[in-house]
Amino acid sequence: KKLVFSGVQPTGNLHLGNYLGAIRRFVALQEGNDCIYCVVDMHALTAQLVHDDMPSQTRSIAAAFIAAGIDPEKHIVFNQSAVPQHAELAWIFNCVARIGWMNRMTQFKDKAGKDREQASLGLYAYPSLMAADILVYRATHVPVGEDQKQHLELARDIAMKFNLDYAEHISKTGYGVDITVGDEPVHAYFPMVEPLIGGPAPRVMSLRDGTKKMSKSDPSDLSRINLMDDEEAISKKIRKAKTDPDGLPSDVDGLHGRPEADNLVAIYAALADKSKAAVLAEFGGQQFSVFKPALVDLAIHVLAPITGEMRRLMDDTSHIDAILRKGGERARERAEVTMKQVRDVIGFLY
Ligand code: ATP
Ligand code: MG
Structure with a gap:
């Protein structure tokens, strides 16, 4: 123990x-x-x-x-x-x-x-x-x-x-x-x-800057997904998250030097309880326009029950x-x- x-x-x-x-x-x-x-x-x-x-x-x-x-x-x-x-x-x-x-x-x-x-x-x-x-x-x-x-x-x-x-x-x-x-x-x-x-995801990065960690004290609310965010806010923040113009690579090495892409894949992996390799096996070669909506759905699925319970407790x-x-x-x-x-x-x- x-x-x-x-x-x-x-x-x-x-x-x-x-x-x-x-x-x-x-x-x-x-x-x-x-x-x-x-x-x-x-x-x-x-x-x-x-x-x-x-x-x-x-x-x-x-x-x-x-x-x-x-x-x-x-x-x-x-x-x-x-x-x-x-x-x-x-x-x-x-x-x-x-x-x-x-x-x-x-x-x-x-x-x-x-x-x-x-x-x-x-x-x-x-x-x-x-x-x-x-x-x-x-x-x-x-x-x-x-x-x-x-x-x-x-x-x-x-x-x-x-x-x-x-x-x-x-x-x-x-x-x-x-x-x-x-x-x-x-x-x-x-x-x-x-x-x-x-x-x-031992270090989740800001959605606005893949080289800075996501923080409570970051003045930009778009930089993070809050546990109290509603579905609309989660969806907006992920859609607006910074990315580069390329699609998703097919293996983890391909994330090297692409901090924003790496971060979104790591978030997906952590939320889905999968490895980044498994996420890329599914989404490799796809555009962010396909990946981001999947990430929105997953984030809402995981966070909504916690958000609901937090609201109830805070009432x-x-x-x-x-x-x-x-x-x-x-x-x-x-x-x-x-x-x-x-x-x-x-x-x-x-
Ligand atoms: P602040 O900006 O006020 O320091 P914070 O977001 O860093 O806020 P803390 O209360 O300092 O939050 O940290 C609480 C816990 O969350 C710590 O274990 C910390 O390591 C972890 N943590 C904070 N930010 C991240 C992040 N971006 N990715 C992974 N873990 C994080
Ligand atoms: Mg801190």
């Missing part, structure tokens, strides 16, 4: 990339594992301080989790700020992480934009809070899109440095767990985090609020077990 953790920020409309890269995989991991899924509202402050619709954004992410098929009774669904232990551990990790490590983070460079001096300190420290989100439960498996790979490597570095720097204290307190790093057996406190990145928020409240209580209890031990390891009187 694996302990799985992942989070989604309440920063805007959930899109197909969030669904295929993350949420759909959260659902699949429930079977046989212990899963904790979080609406990471504290992360949402890093790029934009004031959110007029934070409560409804938070509820809508939770609603998407439930609508997609996450069971909040068997697993935990909650919002990050309800568990202050995340922030407490993040502070400690801020002191573990090195500035040189943070300086290599590409998401910071992308999101900070040109005037880096004006970015928030929170945006810079984001990966340290993300490491705390995971490790405050001592979770081992983290399903994320490919864009988060570098942050998970940083989480491993933070865990490793904490384990090494506090090795003596950890042995003295007796809280350690035996893990293996490479082939070496190590008595450590924090486990090594395993990223779960994969499937046919009367008392159900979602109860799930978040209960999830928050359960998460707090578990996070506090870790934090009591961490305070002991460090030597904080408590």
Whole structure:
């Protein structure tokens, strides 16, 4: 049984990339594992301080989790700020992480934009809070899109440095767990985090620009398919999606150097649960004027039930609020077990 953790920020409309890269995989991991899924509202402050619709954004992410098929009774669904232990551990990790490590983070460079001096300190420290989100439960498996790979490597570095720097204290307190790093057996406190990145669409790209990832925070709504889009919007966005003038190639090699074509084929493959090769075996040689309507139908077929359920859950928020409240209580209890031990390891009187 694996302990799985992942989070989604309440920063805007959930899109197909969030669904295929993350949420759909959260659902699949429930079977046989212990899963904790979080609406990471504290992360949402890093790029934009004031959110007029934070409560409804938070509820809508939770609603998407439930609508997609996450069971909040068997697993935990909650919002990050309800568990202050995340922030407490993040502070400690801020002191573990090195500035040189943070300086290599590409998401910071992308999101900070040109005037880096004006970015928030929170945006810079984001990966340290993300490491705390995971490790405050001592979770081992983290399903994320490919864009988060570098942050998970940083989480491993933070865990490793904490384990090494506090090795003596950890042995003295007796809280350690035996893990293996490479082939070496190590008595450590924090486990090594395993990223779960994969499937046919680990990185869904913008419909307007095949070199940029699809994002909640992209100002162009045409760049993404939102989980709350109706059939008409889905159809319009796919019809308008950027493509090149050629038809579809007959094999995967033929997608090379054609980011927009590659992206649409990857989306189709992920929605149909097929490989890209299988999709091209069916559509190779056809024009986009044939492929796009098929993609529209498939996207509507997969998304409509989720959209409908999300709308229903958002109509009367008392159900979602109860799930978040209960999830928050359960998460707090578990996070506090870790934090009591961490305070002991460090030597904080408590
Ligand atoms: P923002 O632009 O505010 O950062 P986002 O769309 O990147 O929003 P996040 O909340 O940061 O969404 O990420 C939630 C999850 O969705 C993460 O696991 C992330 O890796 C995944 N994800 C985000 N965008 C994509 C994408 N285009 N393709 C695949 N997975 C994605
Ligand atoms: Mg993101």
